[in-house]
Amino acid sequence: MNKRFSCLMALGFLLFCTRSQAELVVEVTKGQADAIPIAIVPFSSPEAAAASFDVSQLVSDDLARSGRFKVTDRKDMIEQPHTGAAISFDDWRRLSNDYIVVGQVQPLSADRFNISFELYNVLTRQRLLGYQISANKPGLRLASHQVADMVFEKILGIRGAFATRIAYISVLGTVPHRSYRLIVADADGENPHVVMQSNEPLMSPSWSPDGQSLAYVSFEGRLPSVYVQLLKTGERQRVSARAGVNQAPAWSPDGKKLALTLSTRDGNLDIYVMDLASQALTRITDDPGIDTEPQWSKDGQNLYFTSDRAGGPQIYRIGIQSGDKPRRLTFQGSYNARARLSADESQMAFVTQEDGGYRIATQDLRGRGDVQVLTKGHFDVSPSYAPNGAEIIYATRDRGRGVLALVSADGRVQERLVSSEGELQEPAWSPF
Amino acid sequence: MKRIISIALLLAGAALLSGCPKKHNVIEPPVAGTQVSGSSSNGADSASTSGRGLNGDASAQGANGAGDYTTGPLAKKVIYFDFDKSEIKPEFADLVTAHARNLTAHPNLKIKLEGNTDQRGTREYNIGLGERRAQAVRRAMMLQGVAESQLTTVSFGAERPAAEGDDEAAWSQNRRVELVYTP
Numbered sequence: 001m002n003k004r005f006s007c008l009m010a011l012g013f014l015l016f017c018t019r020s021q022a023e024l025v026v027e028v029t030k031g032q033a034d035a036i037p038i039a040i041v042p043f044s045s046p047e048a049a050a051a052s053f054d055v056s057q058l059v060s061d062d063l064a065r066s067g068r069f070k071v072t073d074r075k076d077m078i079e080q081p082h083t084g085a086a087i088s089f090d091d092w093r094r095l096s097n098d099y100i101v102v103g104q105v106q107p108l109s110a111d112r113f114n115i116s117f118e119l120y121n122v123l124t125r126q127r128l129l130g131y132q133i134s135a136n137k138p139g140l141r142l143a144s145h146q147v148a149d150m151v152f153e154k155i156l157g158i159r160g161a162f163a164t165r166i167a168y169i170s171v172l173g174t175v176p177h178r179s180y181r182l183i184v185a186d187a188d189g190e191n192p193h194v195v196m197q198s199n200e201p202l203m204s205p206s207w208s209p210d211g212q213s214l215a216y217v218s219f220e221g222r223l224p225s226v227y228v229q230l231l232k233t234g235e236r237q238r239v240s241a242r243a244g245v246n247q248a249p250a251w252s253p254d255g256k257k258l259a260l261t262l263s264t265r266d267g268n269l270d271i272y273v274m275d276l277a278s279q280a281l282t283r284i285t286d287d288p289g290i291d292t293e294p295q296w297s298k299d300g301q302n303l304y305f306t307s308d309r310a311g312g313p314q315i316y317r318i319g320i321q322s323g324d325k326p327r328r329l330t331f332q333g334s335y336n337a338r339a340r341l342s343a344d345e346s347q348m349a350f351v352t353q354e355d356g357g358y359r360i361a362t363q364d365l366r367g368r369g370d371v372q373v374l375t376k377g378h379f380d381v382s383p384s385y386a387p388n389g390a391e392i393i394y395a396t397r398d399r400g401r402g403v404l405a406l407v408s409a410d411g412r413v414q415e416r417l418v419s420s421e422g423e424l425q426e427p428a429w430s431p432f
Numbered sequence: 433m434k435r436i437i438s439i440a441l442l443l444a445g446a447a448l449l450s451g452c453p454k455k456h457n458v459i460e461p462p463v464a465g466t467q468v469s470g471s472s473s474n475g476a477d478s479a480s481t482s483g484r485g486l487n488g489d490a491s492a493q494g495a496n497g498a499g500d501y502t503t504g505p506l507a508k509k510v511i512y513f514d515f516d517k518s519e520i521k522p523e524f525a526d527l528v529t530a531h532a533r534n535l536t537a538h539p540n541l542k543i544k545l546e547g548n549t550d551q552r553g554t555r556e557y558n559i560g561l562g563e564r565r566a567q568a569v570r571r572a573m574m575l576q577g578v579a580e581s582q583l584t585t586v587s588f589g590a591e592r593p594a595a596e597g598d599d600e601a602a603w604s605q606n607r608r609v610e611l612v613y614t615p
Contacts, residue, residue: 175596201591203555223586224559245563245587248556261556267567267585269560290560306557313557338554351554358553379598381554400598426555 024189024404024424030414031067036155038063038099039072039092043117044082045105053140055105055115055147062148062162065188066391067413072097084118084127092122099128101151111136115143119151128154141191161386162187165430166393167195167205167214168404170422181422182216184231187386187429189417195229196236205428206249214428215239215249215258226260228276239279245269250294250303259284259294259303271305273320284320293338298345304329306337313337315350330363332371338382341365342409343389349374349409351381360394360407374411384429385409393417393427501613505530509611510594511569512604515550518564520572528569531611532576539579545569546610547587548594550603555589562587569609584614 040060063069072095081087082104092100103117112134119129129150135143142163149160166189170181180202185192196202200219207214208228215228224246229236240246244263251258258274262281271284271294285291289309296303303320306313312334318326330336335353342348345365352361352371357378364370379397386393389409396405398416402423406415417424501507509531511524520528535541547566549558566585573583595602 175593201588203589203591219588219591244585245559247559261559263563265580267563267570269563290557290564292560293554293556306554308557308560313554335553337557379552397598 024185024192024417024419026065026188026406027416027418028065028067028413029405029416030412031070032408032412035068035070036099037070037072037097038101038151038155039077039095039097040101041077041080041082041103042074043103043105043115044080046107053105053137053144055140055144056101056103058141058144059101059148059151062145062160062188063151065415066152067408067415068152068156084120084130087120089120089122089125097122099151099155101147103147108134113137113140115140115147117147119154141186145186145188158390159388159432161388161390161429161432164387164432165211166384166404166427167207167430168395168427169202169205169425170419171402171425172422182214184214184430189419195231195234196227203426204248205426206251207428207430208251209253209255209431211431215251217247217249226258228258239274239276248292248294250296252296253298253300257300259296261292261294271303273303282320282322284318285326295339295341298341304339304341304348306339315339315348329365329369330371336361340383340385340392342385343387346389347409349383349385349392351383360392362392362409372411374407375405375414377405380405382426384427386429387432393429395425395427506534511565511609511611513565513607513609515603515607516561518561518568520568528572529576532573532578535573535578535582536576539582542582542584542614543573544612544614545583545585546592546612547585548592548606548608548610549590550606551590551593551598552603553590555591558589559587560589562589565607565609569611 040056043056060071064071076095078091079088081102083102087100087102100120100122101117103115106114108114114132114134116132118127120127131150133143133146145163148162152160164187165184166187167182167184170183172179180198181194182196182202182205183192184195195214198218198220200222203217205214205216212232213228213230215226217224218227225238225241226246226249227236228239239258240260242262245261247261249258249260256276258276260272260274261269262272263269268288269290269292270286271291273282273284284303287307287309289307291305291307293306294303301319302317304315304317307316314328314336315330316326316328318324333352333354337351339348339350347362347364349360349362351358352373354373359373359377359380360375360383361371361373377396380394382395383392391406391408393404393406396403402425404417404424404427508527511520511527535543545566547562549561563585566587570583570585574580593606594608595605
């Protein structure tokens with residue numbers, strides 16, 4: 001009964017809070033000089049479909065936002081073909097387009113639409129893609145992101161991540177009357193939903209590998225606990241509420257375990273692995289310094305973590321099999337913390353201190369360990385890779401306010417996500 | 433004289449202990465009432481967990497007969513720290529001693545030490561730094577005879593600032609341990 005009641009409570013809360021958060025707006029602050037010119041011709045659509053949603057506009061927005069494409073302005077288009085047969089390639093070539101996307105949105109029923117689209121190479125006149133996607137009205141947004149994903153992948157050879165989501169914390173109000181919200185939104189910041197709300201801090205959202213659940217830390221009752229919450233129903237489970245610290249949950253690649261940070265009675269933080277089914281704990285680190293911020297390797301056999309065992313915080317890696325000795329990975333600078341791994345584990349992103357500021361850096365994990373500092377802010381923290389490894393979302397401050405920002409993994413493209421309200425922090429990009 | 437000795441003891445003891453290897457490598461069992469499987473029953477209080485001022489609810493504790501907490505030596509309940517430090521500065525020794533005496537004189541009293549950091553650095557590492565500050569105060573109090581069972585710690589890291597702003601004026605108010613008397 002108790003369990004059912006709490007599920008219902010959580011579900012009610014979820015529905016009640018739906019769309020109560022101001023939406024985010026993306027601004028590209030630094031684009032790529034050699035961005036690929038592409039034309040996304042407005043898709044033909046009967047009035048009913050057009051009134052509900054502009055599919056081709058969203059595809060344009062996604063591609064422009066990536067910084068890798070230069071999208072031709074609609075008002076510069078001489079004609080607006082909707083099928084490949086109607087494209088005058090010479091005209092589009094004169095407008096310096098390398099690629100063109102044409103398409104149509106047609107109603108299948110009162111609430112169901114069919115999106116068909118084609119991608120052409122303007123120079124070779126080759127048809128690169130031709131697809132149809134059907135969606136109901138609320139699904140048109142997701143379907144549009146999927147169109148953008150396919151175009152992105154076909155041209156760049158990198159899987160698109162437009163149809164993914166981000167989780168983040170939004171803090172409203174002023175000290176000492178603050179409220180904390182855990183929000184899940186589309187990757188472009190649209191469609192935000194409040195997953196959890198509290199008058200005490202919420203932190204460290206971590207996606208389950210299947211994208212169905214979030215683990216996070218909540219200080220409700222003024223003590224930290226780690227929760228796991230199913231997004232679809234809002235049902236949540238408290239998995240760790242031990243005396244002392246319960247922090248930094250990180251889901252294993254197989255979804256069966258959580259790495260987390262716990263403390264002994266005298267306040268020594270170490271990293272543990274919890275088997276979610278049995279709740280059994282295995283201790284991974286044993287050092288009097290602060291060991292925290294665990295992150296799993298892709299094979300589930302190692303943990304990357306932050307430790308100040310050598311003085312300042314540095315990043316280490318340890319095997320989860322007992323007896324393994326941690327290996328230090330960062331040596332440049334006195335502060336390197338909170339590693340996150342790219343999709344192929346070829347590099348890690350983390351927070352480094354440089355010129356007195358906290359910035360996002362990457363380090364090569366396969367070759368010589370080259371370090372590249374990607375940002376120039378003073379308070380850049382909480383990096384999280386897109387599931388395709390192409391971009392990193394992170395938290396920064398802009399004129400005294402917490403905002404989210406993006407940087408491409410090579411540092412060439414930078415963007416800012418601007419919200420009309422709240423301090424935004426700790427973005428976590430969902431899996432595919 | 434007595435005061436000077438107690439300050440010296442406190443500082444020496446804290447320094448000594450902070451370098452000691454940790455003895456208690458055992459994770460505490462779940463706190464009473466904690467549900468470790470199944471769905472949490474905490475949904476209801478999730479939206480109403482605050483309502484207390486920053487200095488906690490200590491002022492209400494006068495009802496315990498443990499003296500006047502709104503004026504006098506026990507009125508001050510916040511210890512401030514230097515950047516990246518967890519040593520108790522000499523100017524806060526009196527504050528620690530006053531509360532330690534109050535706790536030893538009233539063994540039924542309990543206190544929660546809430547560690548906090550400023551807004552710089554990574555959030556989870558800051559939880560560690562806040563815990564280290566709370567533990568520094570805990571050790572200092574235990575050296576002055578406070579029973580371990582009277583003391584608990586919690587770290588909010590940078591999540592519960594006392595002041596807002598991206599400058600030292602705000603940060604210096606946020607690097608702190610708050611003493612909160614609990615029932």
